[in-house]
Amino acid sequence: MKVAIIMGSASDADKMEACIHILKDFGAEVTVRALSAHRAHKALEECVNECNENGTDVIITAAGMAAALPGVVASMTVLPVIGVPLKAVAFDGLDALMSIVQMPSGVPVATVAINGGKNAAYLALQIMGIKYPKLSEKLKAFRKEQEDACLKTDQDIRERY
Numbered sequence: 001m002k003v004a005i006i007m008g009s010a011s012d013a014d015k016m017e018a019c020i021h022i023l024k025d026f027g028a029e030v031t032v033r034a035l036s037a038h039r040a041h042k043a044l045e046e047c048v049n050e051c052n053e054n055g056t057d058v059i060i061t062a063a064g065m066a067a068a069l070p071g072v073v074a075s076m077t078v079l080p081v082i083g084v085p086l087k088a089v090a091f092d093g094l095d096a097l098m099s100i101v102q103m104p105s106g107v108p109v110a111t112v113a114i115n116g117g118k119n120a121a122y123l124a125l126q127i128m129g130i131k132y133p134k135l136s137e138k139l140k141a142f143r144k145e146q147e148d149a150c151l152k153t154d155q156d157i158r159e160r161y
């Protein structure tokens with residue numbers, strides 16, 4: 001159960017903390033790298049080649065601004081690539097969202113919400129759940145906990161009003 005997280009810059013790390021924690025909580029082996037396609041494309045290629053060879057199940061990519069990274073990573077692998085657009089200095093993250101979501105056909109990046117690192121983790125876990133049945137069971141238990149918590153808050157609201 002191996003996930004590689006590649007972000008465009010070390011300055012993105014805070015926004016990906018929750019993603020990393022969720023993956024580790026569910027028992028995934030997580031590798032985290034900060035490699036820009038724009039600034040270090042050779043090292044990025046080496047990193048993706050390693051993923052292709054070392055049994056990585058899913059690659060999560062995260063980048064802000066002109067976010068070429070997720071698409072470039074997707075071009076170098078047939079592993080599932082998830083893209084997390086990050087809100088950086090301008091346009092509330094729409095710049096990154098547009099860069100990541102509008103891939104030409106044949107080279108998909110499964111794009112989550114702006115700053116959607118948590119859902120990137122859950123989506124990666126669900127993809128891996130196909131291969132690891134115990135993980136799938138854990139995810140079902142998590143969904144049940146979430147449902148119970150929702151019903152509890154509903155009850156609280158009904159009682160309050």
Ligand SMILES: Nc1c(C(=O)O)ncn1[C@@H]1O[C@H](COP(=O)(O)O)[C@@H](O)[C@H]1O
Pocket residue numbers: 007008009010011012035036037038039062063064065066067068069070086088
């Ligand atoms: N989008 C990309 C890429 C890329 O796509 O190759 N490389 C860096 N970045 C983004 O630039 C922003 C600022 O990075 P710096 O703080 O390092 O200047 C970050 O959000 C990063 O993801």
